[in-house]
Amino acid sequence: MSSTPTPETSARERLLALADEFYDQFDSGDVPTMELPTRTKTNIEYDEDERVWVYGDRTSTRSAKTVSGAQKLLKVIYTIDFLADQLDQDRSSTLRELYYLSESWELDPAQFTSQDESNQLIEDLEIVSDVRREEFHMRPEESGAKVMGPLRLREQTNRGDREIHCQHDVGQGGYQIPNDPDTIEFLDNDAAFVLCVETGGMRDRLVENGFDDEYDALVVHLGGQPARATRRLTKRLHDELGLEVVVFTDGDPWSYRIYGSVAYGSIKSAHLSKHLATPDAQFVGVQPEDIVEYDLPTDPLADSDINALQSELDDPRFQSDYWEEQIELQLEIDKKSEQQALASYGLDFVTDTYLPERLSAMGVV
């Protein structure tokens, strides 16, 4: 592709520039092509400036030389046309709706044959146009999680602006993060740091115990592998408000990946790392070291856990003294613990003892 468009160019213009490029290729007698980075673990590399993992230099080419390649590019053109219209009308749609919508396109070969195909094409478009899906107004099926803490914000909804304080204006369930958190403006806050929490049970525990209030913490519920909206909001809280971000999960390899997706980004969306990842995010626990030091109730590691831990030792994102030490310790003790296992010392142990001890050792409080 030609030079990257400036961030100021609107999403719509950047999409149409892509279509223009195909036109120019035709016009000069060339077979239209589209070049994409190869999206595998062997083609991600560390960007020293942004401190995130991004795609490397290896690329693969989609060309109209073959029938299937030409069909692929036809679908790209139809999708660009749909997205440009959608942006014109200030509408939005889900990935699944796009798949079904293609049934109404007049040219049969332009229609998607599976939802994997349309999902993949949108990711390709994000990469080559350098526009994020949210800027195309493509929504995910499920929205982000929720926030509780001393923050007042203004959200631009499609029925007007809403000013919401994430403690005083919400119920026990907190403030629901919208699909596109870039519609949020931060107004004022008394927050000391951001605490991202994996499970709903632990999130509710912290809120019931008033941890957000006592420590001026913004408690962000991740709800398992966090949605893009949740990761984006976390990054903005860090970058724009200068808040430290700590991540609190279960003590098993799957949960370390949750931390990894907050801090480093995922391989699947490495092209978005600089929008979604918070490289300064720290892991508060449950660390394998905590399992030993706090003598927590445990389960033995399953074979799949051991494989996942070993694969993390090979993962460039986990190549640090800290993670090597913790993962090797876990393989040695052959145990894992859930964050709610802290309740074996009573319902207040996590907020009275564990988090204050860990956060002060980390210099966060």
Place this chain on the structure above:
Amino acid sequence: MSSTPTPETSARERLLALADEFYDQFDSGDVPTMELPTRTKTNIEYDEDERVWVYGDRTSTRSAKTVSGAQKLLKVIYTIDFLADQLDQDRSSTLRELYYLSESWELDPAQFTSQDESNQLIEDLEIVSDVRREEFHMRPEESGAKVMGPLRLREQTNRGDREIHCQHDVGQGGYQIPNDPDTIEFLDNDAAFVLCVETGGMRDRLVENGFDDEYDALVVHLGGQPARATRRLTKRLHDELGLEVVVFTDGDPWSYRIYGSVAYGSIKSAHLSKHLATPDAQFVGVQPEDIVEYDLPTDPLADSDINALQSELDDPRFQSDYWEEQIELQLEIDKKSEQQALASYGLDFVTDTYLPERLSAMGVV
């Protein structure tokens, strides 16, 4: 068990009455026992008055005659003690926390050996004490979904009351239903009916298109199989505000079960049907009939779909002319459709055409 306590008796007193009963059994020289309804599909029956499915007359007995039976009752006593304390202190906890908390109990045989065991015991306690888990202050791991529509409510949170209008005071994400929706008081509303929606993508579509505003609908997101909190809130909206409830899901057997759990209750929680089920709830679609009439994009039925449809034909909850007709039609056409398949006619088809046509045929609008 002896006579059912009146609903006015507090949850704490009803739990302690259970423990008293064991004491009396000991005192009169009897081996303590606890009698529970048998919880299988063959032991649910239709309650004509409440119009919900409840457990039948078959019971099984837990007796302290055997060591394992005695241990079971010991765990019941310890759990009652913990719950009574929790209610005294106005605290709450999750099912998972209860499991881990039992590790701190001094008598080893009273500790739970698996989370299944503690979950099961809490369900047993709900049944014999006629107190719902929420009244014990036991929270689920994941909370209810969210509401958008013309309703102003007051929620009693553990940091004071909050008055929230479910359109004007919330972001695009809506109002997050708390774990215990009985902390909600309905203040005023302009709602015409309640529309429960299975998928997040469709919920967002209806909100973006302003369906809640144009039709004065309370849009309740179910998020797959609905949480107890969501079903409880739906039932209260129906019973207390006199609103019709319609359920909008994908057109496949798994989604009919989602409708079933809103309307009739589930076998697992048949003891709660009268608190959670809304027998008047109607199914708006996607009906097998709609797949034919609207010529929707489809997928063929998988073997597991066919089995599930056949099992629904045998399910007492689906024994009606309507469901027999629809399910037989679906087996005949051998197809299923997702609710977002309506997007094949454009993003506004669902709100401009499909829902208005179906709801007016049903007499709801």
